[in-house]
Amino acid sequence: MIKSTALKALLALMLFAGFAAPAFAIDLETARSQGLAGEVDNGLLAVPPGAGNDAQGLIAAINNQRRAEYAKIAAQNNLSLDVVGTMMFEKIYTRLPAGTWVQVKGQWKKKAG
Amino acid sequence: MKWTKRIVVALLFAAMLVPAAAWLAFPWYAQLLVDRALKGKPVHVQLSGIGIPGLGGVGFRKLTASFTSPPDQCSSKPATYRISVVNGRISWNIGDLDRLLFSGSLQTDIALDADSLRILPDPESFVFEDEHPRIDMKLTIVRRQKAPMVIQPERVSYSISKASVIREKLRLAGIDYRVSLSRDGKWHQPPDTLFVSKLYSDGNPSPAGNFRALFGSKRDPLKPCALILSNCSINLFEWNGSAERIEYDIRKQETSFTLKLAEIPLNELPWFKPSEKQLLRGIGKVRGSIPIEFRDSTVLVRNAVVIGEAGSAVLYPANENTRGFSLDIGAKPASAELLKNLNATITLNSRNQNLAGLAVRDLSVDLFEGKLQASPFLFDPVKNEVMLTLTLDDIHVLDRLNYHGEVKGSFKGALTGSVPLAFGKKGLTFGEIDLASTVTFSNIALRDLPGLKGNGNQNKPLAAGTFNGTLPLEYRKNILTVNNGTISGSKGTRIIFYDKENRQWLSFDLSSNTGSRALLRNIKTSLKLDAVGGKTKHYALGKLSAEALGGTLLATPVVFGSSNKEIPLTIQLNNIDALDRVRLHGDFKGSLSGAVSGTLPLVLGKNRFMINKARLRSNGGGTITTVAPPMPKRSATERIFGAPDQDADYSFKSPNILITRQYDGKTVVDFMLKELKRKTGGGELLLTSPKGKLAMWQHKNNPDRVTLSDFSAGFFDGTIRIDNVDYDMAKKETETILLMNDxxxxxxxxxxxxxxxxxxxxxxxxxxxxxxxxxxxxxxxxxxxxxxxxxxxxxxxxxxxxxxxxxxxxxxxxxxxxxxxxxxxxxxxxxxxxxxxxxxxxxxxxxxxxxxxxxxxxxxxxxxxxxxxxxxxxxxxxxxxxxxxxxxx
Structure with missing residues (x-):
């Protein structure tokens, strides 16, 4: 229980802090709002349907960071990476503006307003 | 004196001349004497060509006598018999004449010999002919004063030998009978055996002969018009018929009696007599009883019966060493008679038609629980031809028909329909046969069927069990059609495949319930027999369709027996639930399910076959578990820490194969599955869409070598590939490179x-x-x-x-x-x-x-x-x- 609360706090902290990202021509917020990147229910990013590969580099970089972080959390809490990713997606989802691409159970859709 | 002398001489001469003249003039007044002697009698005799009598007799060229018997209670019209004797001679004993001169009466024997004798009744109903007859008579002659001489016949005897009676075109030949009439016997003919050796119809011998009957002229006072024949017997073919007593009513011209046909071995009857050409062979014996009524030249057979001794049978073909059919015609507890209620109306020698033989109508008989009827037909012995149509109604001939060959089992079924046939110089020929029968068969051993013979081994599967079914058949216009047939396999019917150690490893279950759950249902096909010159040239099996295990089966038409050495045949399978019937044994176990569809193009050669790109696919799949062989000996540490012995489950989905097999057995199978999964206690390995090409039996000297080529499968979102691998199943050796991508x-x-x-x-x-x-x-x-x-x-x-x-x-x-x-x-x-x-x-x-x-x-x-x-x-x-x-x- 305690562990779970601690985990949630950690996740929340990560979200606020944002991820330290290398300089890309476009940032995540913009990529998501322009439909070039979408959130997947495993806690990672992917290119939504119909989008070009403009944000591909950004997505790969952020995913690598996220995976490293998730792995850290997973190791600390004796969870698998997937479980951590799923929990992260739930947190990320609440913060996403309407109209952002999300993929749940393999299905792409835009977050309703 | 001179005149006296002359007169005396003249008188003396005259006295000598008168008897001489009388002697010499006998031929001129003999007729007068006869007329005088027969005056007032119903007999008239005409003599011609009479010779001058000798001492012992007198010859004549022709004697014609006519005798009229007056109407009596048995015949309303007088009957006249004309007797003509040609080149005859009447002889007497000259010594007897002396006694006549001295005693005034005498008994003398005279004999009539002739070249031929004919008796012709009027109205002309028959002609009696006898060659070289001899009739002996004893006469009493009484000479009285001033009264004519009285000639009194005492006895007449006439031994008829080899005479014949002709009635229109019918001839009774070789008639023997001893006529013996006497005054003491009141001129009644005592009973004697009448024998007729042969019956000819228009010159052709008929199957009837050796007729014998005891016959005399004495009538029964109670039945004054009955002509009685007793102890009668006749041979029909070789068959001995007998009737104790035949009463022929002269007035009504009719008779009725029962002809009993003695027990006869079938092989003595002409249709079954052993010979080179004989088609049929008979075993056992038959006997019969034929009630006959005869009236107006018409024979009515009423409810005749033929009984076969238990175990009697007709075999086809006649050759003992050949497999064939036997028809049981013996008595059964349920039906003692082979033929029952045999009725027929046979008109003999029909007067109004130019017909020598028989006209048969209303022929019907109960046979094998059914009824057989024949259309009216004529038998003309001149043409020796019969044409008729047999009508069959529910004749259970198949119940009694056994096939003696490799295929054992029992058949049941009745025939209904019509068979026009002709029997003549060409033998038996058939017209357009129209027959229907529902054949029920059971206990047919699968391994008796062609191609499934023998015990199972690694090279040959074993076909076990029996099957049964129903085939409604129709034969019309040379085409045998099957409509709505059903075949079921009995419990345990299956095809078993063996491995190298002769252990069962796979079997295909063919057992089924009957009826709506039969193995094959609604079977439809046709078989056309193309006969050329009476011999079947080839069989054309038409399109075959059936419902099989929830699906359908279709086969293209096939022609057998023609000059074509290669017969193409394509079988189409549609949704047949075949995988459910696969059973695994030994080191394998598992269950498969699903329907199979596809096309199987075959080419059948002599004792070999070819498969030309057969495509079979299934939406189903299954799991096959390989029971792991015992692990090699391991150390204690290995046993504790190593992996346990494990069985592996291989499951597959949606197999799709393309098979090509050449005559020499070279087989290539292109396969494709939706997935193949290997599962053990520790985890599973999934190959998606595995496909490849398996080549088998490519090398005669190394049949154990299997080659897998162009193998690829999806493996964890990537691909694994094997370009080529040869596997020696005997040595269990192989070497290859496994390629992976993505x-x-x-x-x-x-x-x-x-x-x-x-x-x-x-x-x-x-x-x-x-x-x-x-x-x-x-x-x-x-x-x-x-x-x-x-x-x-x-x-x-x-x-x-x-x-x-x-x-x-x-x-x-x-x-x-x-x-x-x-x-x-x-x-x-x-x-x-x-x-x-x-x-x-x-x-x-x-x-x-x-x-x-x-x-x-x-x-x-x-x-x-x-x-x-x-x-x-x-x-x-x-x-x-x-x-x-x-x-x-």
Missing amino acids: IPLQKLLDLQGTKKIYATGTVKGSIPVKMSGQTIEIKDGAMNAESSGQIIYATTPEERAAANQGLRTTYEALSNFLYVQLTSSLSMAADGKSTIRVQLKGNNPDFQAGRPVELNLNIDQNLLDLMRSLSISSNVEQIITEKALQKEK
């Missing part, structure tokens, strides 16, 4: 069961595999990343804190390692001991400012145990932790 690195790590290592990116590999018996070797296998990716080895702060400096650095480097190059080499010895060397190049952006890092990783483990369990039994994490991590600049 295999996600993460999946391979998951396969190892690691919990802390995460990776992205895909690898490709080339792994040379050598199999020999139960052992597998890998030499110099290589697996390399196809692009850059990420590897994370996640550790907790506690783990990092507990680690030494070097290890902590490694942990940190691997916390987010972005590799640009990943190469590995893999080798495994036959005992499973393996070495994997991994080389990583890349950096960690969070570690030492992202400087390039190179890592080498060596993993030694027993891969065989790993593969057996498909889960990690070694400990990659431990290896990383404890020894193999080497950080380099």
Whole structure:
């Protein structure tokens, strides 16, 4: 229980802090709002349907960071990476503006307003 | 004196001349004498060509006598008989005449001999002819004063021998009878045996002959008009018929009696007499009883019966050494008679038609629980032809028909329809036969059928069990059609396949319930017999269709027996639930299910066959479990820590195969499955869409060699491939290279069961595999990343804190390692001991400012145990932790 609360706090902290990202021509917020990147229910990013590969580099970089972080959390809490990713997606989802691409159970859709 | 003398001389001369003249003039007044003697009698005799009498007799050229019997209670009209005797001679005993002169009366014997004698009644109903007859008569002659001489016949005897009676075209030949009439016997003919040796019809011998009957002229006072024949017997063919008593009513001209046909061995009847040409053979005996009524030249047969001795049969063909059919015609408890209620109306020698033989109508008989009727027909012995149509109604001939051959079993069925046939000089010929029968068969052994014979072994499956069914058949216009037939397999009916050790490994269940759950239902086909010159030239089997195991089966028309050496045949399967019927035995077990559809184009040659691109597919699948062979002896440590003996389940989905087989057995199977899964207690291995080409029996000198080529399958979102592999099933040896592409690195790590290592990116590999018996070797296998990716080895702060400096650095480097190059080499010895060397190049952006890092990783483990369990039994994490991590600049 305690562990779970601690985990949630950690996740929340990560979200606020944002991820330290290398300089890309476009940032995540913009990529998501322009439909070039979408959130997947495993806690990672992917290119939504119909989008070009403009944000591909950004997505790969952020995913690598996220995976490293998730792995850290997973190791600390004796969870698998997937479980951590799923929990992260739930947190990320609440913060996403309407109209952002999300993929749940393999299905792409835009977050309703 | 002179005149006196002359007168005396003249008188004396006259006295001498008168008797001489009378003697010489006998031929001129003989007729007068006869007329005078017969005056007032109903007999008239005409003589011609009478010779001058000699001492012992007188000859004549022709004697014609007519005798009229007056009407009596038995005949309303007088009957006249004309008797003509040609070239006859009446002889007497000259010595007797002396006694007549002296005593005034005498008894004398006279005899009539002639070249021929004919008796012709009027109205002309028959002609009696006898060659060289001799009639003996005893006469009493009384000479009285002043009164004519009285001639009194005492006795007449006439031994008829080889005479004949002709009635129109019918001739009774070889008649023997002794006529013996006497005054003492009141001129009644005493009973004597009448014998007729042969009956001819228009010159042709009929099957009837050797007629014998006791016959005399004395009538029964109570039946004054009955002509009585007793102890009658006749031969019909070789068959002896008898009637104790035949009463012929002269007035009504009719008779009725029962002809009993004695028991006769069938092989003595003409249709079954053993001979070269004979088609049929008869065993057993038959007897019969034929009630006959005769009236107005018409024979009525009423309710005749023929009985076969129990066990009697007719066999076809007659040759004892040939397989064929036997028709049981013996008595049964349920039906003692072979033929019952045999009725017919036979008109003999019909006067109004120019017909010598018989006209038969209303012929019907009960036969094998049914009824057989014949259309009216004529038998003309001149043409020796019969044409008629038989009508069959529910004749259960198949119940009694047995097939003696390789196919055993029992058949039942009744025939209904019509058979026009003609019997003549060409033998038996048939017109347009129209027959229908529902044939029910049971207990037909599957292994008796062509192509399924013999015991099972590794080269030949065993067909076990029996089947039964119903085939409604119709034969019309040379075409036999089957409509709505049903075939079921009895319990245990199956085809069993054997392995090299002659153990069952697979069987195909053919048992089924009957009726709506039969193996084959609604069978429809036709068989056309193309006969040329009475001989069947070839059989054309028409399109065959049937409902089979929930689906349908279609076969294209086939022509057998023609000059074509190769017969194409295509079988179409549609949704047949065949996989459910596959059973596995021995080292295999499992269950399959699903329907099979496809096309099977065959070419049938003589004792061989070819498959031309048969495509079979199924939406089903199944699981096959291989029972693991016992593990080789292992040490105690191995038994404790090694993988356990494990059975593996192979499951597959949606098989789709393309088979081509050549006459010599060379077979190529192109296969494609939706998926193939290998599952053991430790994990599962899934191949998606595996496909490839299996070539079998390509090498005559090495039939155990199987070649798999162009094999590919989806494996963890990637692909594995084998370009070519030869496998020797006997030696269990093979060597090949397993190629992999696009295999996600993460999946391979998951396969190892690691919990802390995460990776992205895909690898490709080339792994040379050598199999020999139960052992597998890998030499110099290589697996390399196809692009850059990420590897994370996640550790907790506690783990990092507990680690030494070097290890902590490694942990940190691997916390987010972005590799640009990943190469590995893999080798495994036959005992499973393996070495994997991994080389990583890349950096960690969070570690030492992202400087390039190179890592080498060596993993030694027993891969065989790993593969057996498909889960990690070694400990990659431990290896990383404890020894193999080497950080380099």
